[in-house]
Amino acid sequence: MNLVNHGVGSGATDFDGYDSYIKEVLKDQKIWRCLYEGYMGVNWKETSVECDDDWYFVTKVVVHCLVNNESPKSTYKVADRILGSDLALGLTLKDLQRRGKKILDEAENLYWKAKNGTEKYREATVELQKNGNLYINDKYVIQEYKLNANKEIGSYDVNLSKFPSGTTYEKSGNIVKIKIPKQNIKDDINGTIYVMNAKVKTCPAFYAEAERDDYQDYVIAADPFEKTSTKTNLKINSDTANLKIIKKDEKTEEKLPNIKFNIRYENGENIGDFITDKNGTIFIENLKPRKSYYNRTRNR
Numbered sequence: 001m002n003l004v005n006h007g008v009g010s011g012a013t014d015f016d017g018y019d020s021y022i023k024e025v026l027k028d029q030k031i032w033r034c035l036y037e038g039y040m041g042v043n044w045k046e047t048s049v050e051c052d053d054d055w056y057f058v059t060k061v062v063v064h065c066l067v068n069n070e071s072p073k074s075t076y077k078v079a080d081r082i083l084g085s086d087l088a089l090g091l092t093l094k095d096l097q098r099r100g101k102k103i104l105d106e107a108e109n110l111y112w113k114a115k116n117g118t119e120k121y122r123e124a125t126v127e128l129q130k131n132g133n134l135y136i137n138d139k140y141v142i143q144e145y146k147l148n149a150n151k152e153i154g155s156y157d158v159n160l161s162k163f164p165s166g167t168t169y170e171k172s173g174n175i176v177k178i179k180i181p182k183q184n185i186k187d188d189i190n191g192t193i194y195v196m197n198a199k200v201k202t203c204p205a206f207y208a209e210a211e212r213d214d215y216q217d218y219v220i221a222a223d224p225f226e227k228t229s230t231k232t233n234l235k236i237n238s239d240t241a242n243l244k245i246i247k248k249d250e251k252t253e254e255k256l257p258n259i260k261f262n263i264r265y266e267n268g269e270n271i272g273d274f275i276t277d278k279n280g281t282i283f284i285e286n287l288k289p290r291k292s293y294y295n296r297t298r299n300r
Contacts, residue, residue: 019211025121026205026219032121034062034114036203040221048102058107063219065111072107124200124226125150128193131175134236140179143234147174147195154199154225163191163234178234187288189236199225238288245274245282245294255280259296266291273297 026032035041044055065072078100082093131146147153158169158176164184170177178193205221243263247256257278263271271292274282 020208020215020218022206022220023209024207026207028066029120030066030114031063031219032203032205033117033119034059034066034110035205035219035221036119036121037113037117038062038110040205040224041201041203047106049106050099050102054099054103055106058103058110061103061107062110062114065107066114071111072104076104076107078104121204122150122202124198124202124228126153126156126195126198126200126228126230128176128195128230128232136182139181141182141185141236142180143178143236145176145178145193145232147176147198149174149198149200150202152201154201156198157196159194159196161192161194163189167191169193180236185236185238188238189234191234192231193234194229194231196229198228198230200228202226239286241287243282243284243287243292245276247276247280247282247296261294262297263292263294266293 026035038059039056040059042055044052047055047058049055049058061072061076065075068075079093079096082091082096086096126147126149128145128147131144134141134143136142147156153174156171158171160167160169160178163178164180164186166181166184168179170179176193176195178191180189201224203221203224204226205219208218208220210217245261247259247261248254249256255276257276257280259276259280260273261276261282262273263284265271265288271284271287274284276282
């Protein structure tokens with residue numbers, strides 16, 4: 001920081017502003033920790049300061065102290081006099097000293113957190129992982145997923161592709177349930193689950209370089225949440241249906257063995273020829289969940 005450059009100070013009222021451009025993600029991990037543990041990542045109500053402006057001021061002071069490698073308490077002290085502008089706002093010296101002590105204490109604490117901490121900025125990542133096995137209720141085949149992130153996760157969107165018609169999903173926190181209507185499963189499933197606009201609290205900060213050399217460069221930190229996305233495939237083998245046929249005499253209800261049937265799906269695809277056992281029964285496993293038709297061909 002060059003103290004003679006324009007833009008050093010509050011920047012609120014002393015000039016009209018100036019143009020800068022975001023050059024890169026902030027690489028200084030100490031300053032990033034200051035922002036993450038300070039104004040950008042922590043609400044002022046979680047601290048001892050009395051308002052949002054004081055917490056912003058704490059963070060700004062600590063950034064300057066980190067640049068100069070000097071702690072806040074070795075650089076600043078609590079006010080021992082009051083300015084006319086403060087009196088005009090109805091403040092007293094007691095008010096300033098109370099707030100000033102809280103600001104300086106918090107600044108000192110934040111400085112050493114930033115200086116000695118190990119937390120580092122990490123680019124946002126999310127991943128969908130199966131949460132348990134596939135299960136079935138009255139209407140749906142259901143697979144539950146858990147959305148994991150490398151930091152606190154906020155909102156996110158879900159989109160489904162190449163699933164049977166009527167497939168839907170439910171979200172509850174970071175749990176996503178994919179619900180596929182049983183009656184609409186006709187073939188094997190290879191669907192894609194997209195998670196988009198997933199907001200992860202990584203607290204990214206950026207180095208903004210002023211377009212003019214006589215203006216101060218800045219660190220910009222706005223939205224603490226960074227957006228990212230992920231996808232995964234859900235593959236389901238649909239050959240899980242069973243078919244049971246019991247052949248009985250129409251008059252006596254006697255179960256008839258050795259009766260041959262040809263069984264086909266409704267689209268004409270041949271399943272095969274089967275013969276009733278001694279109990280008049282045919283049992284076939286691993287069929288597609290479609291309507292099937294059977295015709296008696298002959299007695300064996």
